[in-house]
Amino acid sequence: MAETLIKVDLNQSPYENENIHNRWHPDIPMATWVKPGDDFILETYDWTGGFIKNNNSADDVRDIDLTIVHFLTGPVGVHGAEPGDLLVVELLDVGAKQDSMWGFNGFFSKKNGGGFLDEHFSQAQKSIWDIKGMFTTSRHVPGVQYAGLIHPGLIGCLPDPKLLANWNEREGALIATDPNRVPALGCPPCAETAHMGKMTGASKAKAAAEGARTVPPREHGGNCDIKDLSRGSKIFFPVYVKGAGLSVGDLHFSQGDGEITFCGAIEMAGWVHMRVSVIKGGIATYGIKNPIFKPSPITPNYNDYLIFEGISVDEKGKQHYLDVNVAYRQACLNAINYLTKFGYSRAQAYSILGTAPCEGHISGVVDIPNSCATLWIPTQIFDFDVNPSAAGPVVQNFKGVDMPMSRDLD
Numbered sequence: 001m002a003e004t005l006i007k008v009d010l011n012q013s014p015y016e017n018e019n020i021h022n023r024w025h026p027d028i029p030m031a032t033w034v035k036p037g038d039d040f041i042l043e044t045y046d047w048t049g050g051f052i053k054n055n056n057s058a059d060d061v062r063d064i065d066l067t068i069v070h071f072l073t074g075p076v077g078v079h080g081a082e083p084g085d086l087l088v089v090e091l092l093d094v095g096a097k098q099d100s101m102w103g104f105n106g107f108f109s110k111k112n113g114g115g116f117l118d119e120h121f122s123q124a125q126k127s128i129w130d131i132k133g134m135f136t137t138s139r140h141v142p143g144v145q146y147a148g149l150i151h152p153g154l155i156g157c158l159p160d161p162k163l164l165a166n167w168n169e170r171e172g173a174l175i176a177t178d179p180n181r182v183p184a185l186g187c188p189p190c191a192e193t194a195h196m197g198k199m200t201g202a203s204k205a206k207a208a209a210e211g212a213r214t215v216p217p218r219e220h221g222g223n224c225d226i227k228d229l230s231r232g233s234k235i236f237f238p239v240y241v242k243g244a245g246l247s248v249g250d251l252h253f254s255q256g257d258g259e260i261t262f263c264g265a266i267e268m269a270g271w272v273h274m275r276v277s278v279i280k281g282g283i284a285t286y287g288i289k290n291p292i293f294k295p296s297p298i299t300p301n302y303n304d305y306l307i308f309e310g311i312s313v314d315e316k317g318k319q320h321y322l323d324v325n326v327a328y329r330q331a332c333l334n335a336i337n338y339l340t341k342f343g344y345s346r347a348q349a350y351s352i353l354g355t356a357p358c359e360g361h362i363s364g365v366v367d368i369p370n371s372c373a374t375l376w377i378p379t380q381i382f383d384f385d386v387n388p389s390a391a392g393p394v395v396q397n398f399k400g401v402d403m404p405m406s407r408d409l410d
């Protein structure tokens with residue numbers, strides 16, 4: 001039995017656990033050390049550290065201070081890992097915490113985080129998903145059941161001072177182009193809510209003031225939210241500091257490509273069983289800038305899809321030039337429209353796209369002026385026939401069940 005090197009108590013604030021941090025900074029001390037070849041278990045909070053509750057109100061999604069996220073477990077130091085190496089991480093298994101067999105999906109208010117379709121879903125909404133073994137269902141989104149494609153949304157190694165400075169400089173420059181934009185263009189450092197692991201005193205204050213937020217994916221991986229980086233996959237991370245400093249969190253039971261509702265997966269607290277090794281000098285040997293990975297040998301066996309196309313003409317009819325983001329948004333909106341014909345609310349349909357193992361593909365990027373993106377919905381997740389037919393959709397009786405919504409306070 002692998003040893004659980006870091007435990008979390010879901011009844012304790014993550015700020016009281018010195019093996020947790022919520023910023024990236026080279027000075028955060030290692031929470032623990034392992035050797036190449038070791039396998040071990042790390043427990044994690046959900047990304048909000050327990051702020052979102054298993055209830056029927058979206059007030060917590062509306063009210064959360066998003067500068068507190070993400071609560072990560074680590075960093076784990078790996079003996080012998082040095083800058084220029086690749087850290088090889090095998091995700092041997094990932095699961096939900098036994099005392100917390102549920103997860104949540106949220107749409108954030110446009111005024112507090114927003115999301116991919118926040119023009120259409122501007123108020124906070126939430127759905128709760130129960131986890132039964134390898135499957136999940138929701139009391140707020142009837143008619144579907146998925147097998148888990150369980151993965152960490154966020155995993156990566158500590159940056160070195162130069163890389164950290166580069167992040168802060170380039171993101172700061174972008175934010176400066178429109179500092180008052182809602183939602184914001186980026187997430188600058190925020191010392192007030194920084195949790196720097198074991199750090200204390202003046203060194204903590206300095207690091208907290210410059211520690212990078214965990215929101216975007218960057219060269220080190222970080223918050224990539226790749227659904228296929230699931231249990232059984234093997235990841236090769238660039239190492240920037242002595243010991244590498246591997247941290248993980250933001251576990252997802254299931255997610256569609258794009259994590260489109262922002263809090264778009266089924267977010268959960270859980271554990272990761274992993275094994276680490278090192279490829280000396282691997283960054284130069286393989287020309288690595290961002291992580292690379294091998295997928296899991298085991299994925300849910302969905303092989304029939306209904307596929308929605310979208311092009312880079314937005315919902316107001318405006319032509320965009322080869323804009324994949326616009327095209328994917330149209331594919332998602334087309335899928336939402338379609339699912340409402342079977343009795344779903346627009347919110348439930350959006351939630352399905354965010355939480356089910358939907359595939360998103362960039363299908364064409366050269367046929368000017370339109371790029372084409374496709375959204376693939378696995379048909380086998382529905383407990384009714386969702387295919388088009390001459391007879392028309394059989395409207396399901398969902399008995400008025402819907403997702404709770406909380407309107408903005410002012």
Ligand code: ZN
Binds near residue numbers: 250251267
């Ligand atoms: Zn997440």
